[in-house]
């Protein structure tokens with residue numbers, strides 16, 4: 001048989017699926033893949049159920065139902081003072097995953113360079129490559145996850161078409177500062193480039209940190225495709241409703257990419273998400289407040305067990321240094337051992353890097369879980385550690 005698509009044949013199954021399957025196999029508490037183990041808001045779910053029964057089950061408009069496009073525009077205004085035309089500057093997609101691909105498709109031609117920041121979400125690199133574009137990787141490293149400004153500037157050149165920026169950042173939990181964003185904005189202007197802004201964790205920030213969309217910086221409005229996800233904003237990750245906000249000059253190409261990927265997104269879920277986006281400020285404050293409490297519980301608990309835990313200003317995740325408890329294998333060995341022996345699953349941080357020399361002693365833990373589940377996970381990790389001496393924690397990779 002002739003070889004199939006070489007890039008896909010060379011792409012492995014996503015680490016999230018691999019580790020979730022391992023968790024099921026070993027009866028482990030799954031703090032790997034980032035999904036809440038509690039349901040989203042009752043009124044949003046009720047709105048979806050009602051919308052299934054009111055006879056509007058055929059193809060919705062290509063760019064999204066008017067209610068949701070209006071709600072996305074209104075949320076841009078309410079949270080960021082970003083004035084958006086719901087008819088010409090919004091595209092609803094089947095999850096942020098599709099929105100990322102559609103936005104990359106909107107601007108990249110084969111041979112164009114696209115700057116990507118490591119650690120990176122698993123779809124970025126394969127999609128950039130599938131489009132025939134050339135990824136230019138710039139690495140942020142733990143424990144500080146600082147933006148290496150000189151390296152970033154060096155990654156931009158005459159062929160740079162776009163940067164893909166994720167803030168708040170998975171798995172780092174980093175929220176990019178106004179100064180960092182201004183530095184990126186200056187590079188985009190200097191090199192006449194676009195930005196695909198993966199902002200799925202926009203409402204999940206802690207300790208008073210505020211998310212700033214790059215799109216709201218001077219000169220950035222016509223360069224940015226800003227992506228949100230109902231999955232994250234309403235704790236309904238299975239719904240897969242995403243939305244792109246972008247200038248009217250970019251929207252037609254994003255819409256045409258969407259037209260060729262999925263064409264439309266289920267209308268019932270779209271209408272329920274519109275209800276969600278109209279929820280009062282207390283809902284959004286409550287969402288981040290509850291997650292901050294869960295973050296603190298897991299992070300303090302891991303620290304009490306001896307882990308060095310890195311600060312996280314946003315997202316669903318914290319990362320912990322596995323060497324700090326005397327584990328001498330790499331992160332992959334650690335996550336496998338923890339799943340098999342402690343019955344708790346985490347994600348190795350090397351999965352978010354493409355090169356061979358990535359930092360290999362950090363594990364990512366998701367804290368978007370019921371507090372009793374987080375406590376049980378901590379107790380299992382504690383019991384596992386107690387059952388082994390520091391030396392015995394070592395295991396050949």
Ligand code: PMP
Pocket residue numbers: 094095096097098121166170198200228229230231232237240241242
């Ligand atoms: N980007 C990042 C950084 C994510 O962590 C995720 C996780 N779900 C997504 C995109 C995908 O979002 P969605 O489920 O809406 O496709």
Ligand code: GLN
Pocket residue numbers: 014016017032033034035170
């Ligand atoms: N965003 C989730 C995470 O980082 C996973 C989503 C997926 O499994 N594709 O854990």
